[in-house]
Amino acid sequence: MSDIAAGQPVPGEAHPRQGLRGGPSYLTAEHGLAAWFLTTDHKRIALLYAAALTVFFFIGGAGAVAIRMELFTPAADLLSADGYNRMFTLHGTVMVWFFLVPSIPNTFGNFLLPLMIGAKDLAFPRLNLFSWYLFVGAGALLVGALVAGGVDTGWTFYTPFSTGYSQSYVMAAALAVVLAGFSSIATGVNFIATVHLLRTPGMTWFRLPLLVWALYGTSLVIVLATPVLTLVLLLIVAERAFGLPIFDPALGGDPLLFQHLFWFYSHPAVYIMILPSFGVISELVTCFSRRQVFGYTFMVYAILWIAVVGFLVWGHHMFVSGQSLFASLVFSFLSFVIAVPSAIKVFNWTFTLYRGQITFEAPMLYALGFIGLFTLGGLTGLFLASVPIDVHVTDTYFVVAHFHFIMVGGAVSAFYGGLHFWWPKVTGRLYPEAWARFAAVLMFFGFSFTFFPQFVMGFLGMPRRYQVYPPEFQIWHVLSSSGAVLLAAAYLLPMGYLAWSLIWGERAGEDPWQATGLEWRTSSPPPRDNFRAVPVVDTGPYFYHPDKEGPRHDRREAHQNQGHET
Amino acid sequence: MSGLRLWPVVASDVATRVDAIVVVLLLITGAVLALVLALLLTFAIRYRRGSSARRGALPELVQKEVEIGWTAATLFLAVFIFAWAGATELGLAKPSGDALEIHVAAKQWMWKTQHPNGAREIDALHVPRGQPVRLLMTSQDVIHSFFVPAFRIKQDVLPGRLTELLFTPTLTGEYPLFCAEYCGTLHARMGGTITVMEPEDYARWLSAQPEGDDLGHEGRALFVSLGCSGCHAGNGPVRAPGLAGIWGRDVPLEDGRIRRVDEAYLRDSILQPRRDVVAGYEPRMPSFAGLVGEDELIRLVAYIRSLPGGQP
Structure with a gap:
């Protein structure tokens, strides 16, 4: 294990302080199936979500494997044309709504939000459990639609194809996504109420850890944007099932209306997927640099700026759709404007390293990899925000590469980084550090190897959603598919050693990283009610060193925890 | 395969102008990426635990001012790129009076084109070099998208609506045409060939086509x-x-x-x-x-x- 943890006392089963910290851990407090499936403990619900998300990650991943295998050669080898279309639809639908949107909020958010603000639970624990059942029900409906024959509209459900031409299970899939949407709205409402009402004494808004801010911003976007998705998918169902002419131009409808409504949700959804990882990365970078986050208030405003302006840029998905040139230019301008807060975040993470005392445990490697990949992904967004360039590269692999850099290189890397960072807190066990570092580096290179070639082939003109393609693009597809093998290994490896650590891993102390957040001021794993006594907060977060000084060269000075017990 | 191609063919006036922005954006974003990576690496190495680099409080310069500085710099850069790209787009959109008007009808899964004199083609289009071309496009079923990478042009083709594309081919040759908007089962096979010919060759080709009524x-x-x-x-x-x-x-x-x-x-x-x-x-x-x-x-x-x- 790392050199930080080595200096810590390793508590055994009978750690003397465990009793003081509020009784048995949440994992052992109650037994039996009902104690899990009817629990209202936010920590157990986080684990329920984690289990469901793992299943969906494998289903969506299987779609990706099928796609990359098929694209190894220019001809159709494995799948029929319809089979391929169903595969990329499966991959997109499952990964967006059943993995990325709920990933960090519903696992780490659920687990950590109350802990980080010193609360016993979320504001509405039963709503929390209900949202999980809704999510699982939605997932079952979607899997049912996939097993019955699949959907071939792409995750974007564009009309009039989805309403009048597709011969697949569009309605079941749309309804599944609607249900998943209600589940995320429930979570969003819950988080907003929790942050407003349950902050422990002294935890003022500008003392909140950045992960809490990120989750709060995300929740606002979820609550305001998701209803529009619900509406537009129900309109699809109305047109398909009852012939209501909304999008069909032959009956006076407008197919572009669908795109406006869809992207009014789906662009903010990009921020639903990436904002939480901004929060995670901020926590990791500051902890392993032993340095206060550079420009905390700017980081907060950047999150809010993104959450607001994210609603105003949907038209940049429609530069070639036939919308007016004027509209395109306005959306282009706003898209450039939203690049600014992302740049602020990147610079601030970088400057948090400045004059720090940096160590390179696995979570830090994931965080550094995230910053690199997110920067490249974000910069390619400038190409897409420029109307004339976007006209050329939209609907090509350039766009595919761009959003995978943000969603996978960004959000999924942050998810794995957070997973390693909070694993000791969640399970009470330390993971094997050497393996974890190897997996983090492998993920960075596997990812780059998979998706960087896609920028090149996209710029050369390779359209997306193509099962067969001209042979001149093969070299890039072969590179991409080969990289995907490494990437898959990098995703599977942690599942192996993390499972191993559950039984054979070293026991974690309550604060193995010497981090400052309130979640580290309770035992690992925490007791049912999180804290023995209500913590009181009188400082900002990230007090890794006194204000007017920095960390020293080598010695770790006592970092100051954010709260103390009454 | 003849060598590894890293840049698509430049075969229209649009392509020349788009590529100019791409090159400048590549330089700018490359510089920003290099800056970020250089800072990350330098800081990570210099301030690794145990190094003897000077630490302590942040110097005056690196306080609030630098934050406002890079916010302003990024905003300025963003507005500059926007203004340039926007101006280019406005320039590209200017209709030209003497354009050759060609009608395009898309359907699952083929492209039908028709020249002003009535000559028709399927999954193909012949155009003369140096002459502005205006495509008037509509779809008979779902949304398609007319995409010619060598020309850097793309436009969705919608049912119940006309959309148009303007370009002037500048280089003779045969270039692939793709459907870029997912349109169902054979989307990936909905392609064709654009042939750019010298104007004389085009005239000869056109007169050899079966005379449709115009x-x-x-x-x-x-x-x-x-x-x-x-x-x-x-x-x-x-x-x-x-x-x-x-x-x-x-x-x-x-x-x-x-x-x-x-x-x-x-x-x-x-x-x-x-x-x-x-x-x-x-x-x-x-x-x-x-x-x-x-x-x-x-x-x-x-x-x-x-x-x-x-x-x-």
Whole structure:
């Protein structure tokens, strides 16, 4: 294990302080199936979500494997044309709504939000459990639609194809996504109420850890944007099932209306997927640099700026759709404007390293990899925000590469980084550090190897959603598919050693990283009610060193925890 | 495969102008990426635990000012790129008077093109080098997208609506055409070839094609057979606006608005005649939605446009 943890006392089963910290851990407090499936403990619900998300990650991943295998050669080898279309639809639908949107909020958010603000639970624990059942029900409906024959509209459900031409299970899939949407709205409402009402004494808004801010911003976007998705998918169902002419131009409808409504949700959804990882990365970078986050208030405003302006840029998905040139230019301008807060975040993470005392445990490697990949992904967004360039590269692999850099290189890397960072807190066990570092580096290179070639082939003109393609693009597809093998290994490896650590891993102390957040001021794993006594907060977060000084060269000075017990 | 290609062929005026922005953006973003990576690496190495680098409080310079500085710098850079790209786009959008007009009809899963003299092609299009080309496109079913990488042009093709593309081919050769908007089972096979020829070769090629009637002539036949001429031409019992010379003019509507007579208005008037009724007329015309296909609409519009008195 790392050199930080080595200096810590390793508590055994009978750690003397465990009793003081509020009784048995949440994992052992109650037994039996009902104690899990009817629990209202936010920590157990986080684990329920984690289990469901793992299943969906494998289903969506299987779609990706099928796609990359098929694209190894220019001809159709494995799948029929319809089979391929169903595969990329499966991959997109499952990964967006059943993995990325709920990933960090519903696992780490659920687990950590109350802990980080010193609360016993979320504001509405039963709503929390209900949202999980809704999510699982939605997932079952979607899997049912996939097993019955699949959907071939792409995750974007564009009309009039989805309403009048597709011969697949569009309605079941749309309804599944609607249900998943209600589940995320429930979570969003819950988080907003929790942050407003349950902050422990002294935890003022500008003392909140950045992960809490990120989750709060995300929740606002979820609550305001998701209803529009619900509406537009129900309109699809109305047109398909009852012939209501909304999008069909032959009956006076407008197919572009669908795109406006869809992207009014789906662009903010990009921020639903990436904002939480901004929060995670901020926590990791500051902890392993032993340095206060550079420009905390700017980081907060950047999150809010993104959450607001994210609603105003949907038209940049429609530069070639036939919308007016004027509209395109306005959306282009706003898209450039939203690049600014992302740049602020990147610079601030970088400057948090400045004059720090940096160590390179696995979570830090994931965080550094995230910053690199997110920067490249974000910069390619400038190409897409420029109307004339976007006209050329939209609907090509350039766009595919761009959003995978943000969603996978960004959000999924942050998810794995957070997973390693909070694993000791969640399970009470330390993971094997050497393996974890190897997996983090492998993920960075596997990812780059998979998706960087896609920028090149996209710029050369390779359209997306193509099962067969001209042979001149093969070299890039072969590179991409080969990289995907490494990437898959990098995703599977942690599942192996993390499972191993559950039984054979070293026991974690309550604060193995010497981090400052309130979640580290309770035992690992925490007791049912999180804290023995209500913590009181009188400082900002990230007090890794006194204000007017920095960390020293080598010695770790006592970092100051954010709260103390009454 | 002839060597590894890293840059697509430049075969139109649009491509030249788009590539100029791409090159500058590559330089700018490359510099930013290099800066971020250099800072990350330098800091990570210099301030690793145990190094003897100076630590302590942050220097004055790296306080608030630097934050405001890079926020302003990024904003400035973003606005600069926007202004440049936007200006280029506005320049590209200028219609050119003497463009060769070609009609494109898309359907699952083929491209049908028709030249001004009526010559037709399927999944192919021949155009002369150096001559501005204007594509008028519509779809008969779902949304498709006309994408020619060598020209850097792409435009969605929608049912019930005309969209257009403007470009001037600059290099002879054969270039792939793709459908870029997912349109169902054989989306990946909905492609074709654009052939750019020297103007003489194009003229020779065109004259060798089976003579179709031109669009206007075909439209005239439809105008009679569909019964349009009963009201809109001659002295029938129903009073309807005459169509000669209306192309390109602004007409007043019943509700006081003014509409310019263009492709979109004529299509609307045929398919949804009661939407924008010309002032002084009864809304009596029945809708022809479902009775006339996209091909026929194109011909009717071409006919009305060709009526004497019409502007070019």
